[in-house]
Amino acid sequence: MSLNTIQFGFSFFVFFKAKAMEGKTMIKLSHVVAFLLLASLFQPLTARDLVFEVSDEIDVLRFPMAKENQVKTLDDVSKPFFCPGKQSWPELVGKPAETAKKIIEKENPIAKVQFLFPGMVRPANYVCGRVFVIVNWNLIVQITPRMG
Numbered sequence: 001m002s003l004n005t006i007q008f009g010f011s012f013f014v015f016f017k018a019k020a021m022e023g024k025t026m027i028k029l030s031h032v033v034a035f036l037l038l039a040s041l042f043q044p045l046t047a048r049d050l051v052f053e054v055s056d057e058i059d060v061l062r063f064p065m066a067k068e069n070q071v072k073t074l075d076d077v078s079k080p081f082f083c084p085g086k087q088s089w090p091e092l093v094g095k096p097a098e099t100a101k102k103i104i105e106k107e108n109p110i111a112k113v114q115f116l117f118p119g120m121v122r123p124a125n126y127v128c129g130r131v132f133v134i135v136n137w138n139l140i141v142q143i144t145p146r147m148g
Contacts, residue, residue, distance in 0.1 A: 083128040085110060088146045097139040104131055104145060111147065115139075 085108035092100040101113045110129045116122055122132055126148045134143040 083110070083147055084108075086147075088144055090144045092133075092141050092145055093143070095141050097133060097135045097141060100133055100141050100145065104133070108147070113145075 089100070089104055089107070092103060095103075097115055101115075104111050104113050108131075111131045112129055113131050113133055116132050116134045118136060122134075128147070131145050131147055133141055133145045136142050
C-alpha cells in the first residue's frame with residue numbers, strides 16, 4: 001500500500017467522520033490516527049536485528065548501529081563520553097584554593113570552578129564544565145575536585 005493511498009484513505013475517513021463526531025472526541029481520534037500513520041513509517045527494531053557476539057566466552061548483545069558508528073557507546077574510549085579534558089584532580093588535595101583554581105582552569109579551559117565549604121550541599125546533577133572544589137575554612141582543598 002503506497003503512502004498516497006494511505007493519505008487518501010485518511011482524508012476520506014476524517015471527512016466522513018467529522019460529520020458524525022464533534023469537538024474533543026474528533027480531535028482525539030485524529031491524533032490517534034496520525035500517530036499510527038507516523039509510527040508505521042518507522043522500521044521497528046526487532047530482536048533478530050541485534051548482533052550477538054561472543055568474546056572471551058562472554059555473550060555480548062550490541063545494537064547494529066554501534067558497528068556503523070551511529071551510536072556512541074560506553075566502551076568507545078577513543079572519545080570522551082561526557083566532557084572533554086581532564087575530569088578530576090587528585091594531586092590538588094592539601095593545596096591552597098587559589099592555586100587549585102588556577103591549575104584546574106589551566107588544565108581544562110571549559111571548567112568553571114566553584115568552592116564549597118563544610119556543610120554546604122553539592123547539587124546532584126551533572127553539568128559539563130562545572131568543578132566543585134571542597135575546601136575547609138582555611139581554604140585548603142579537602143576532597144579530590146571532580147567535573148560535574
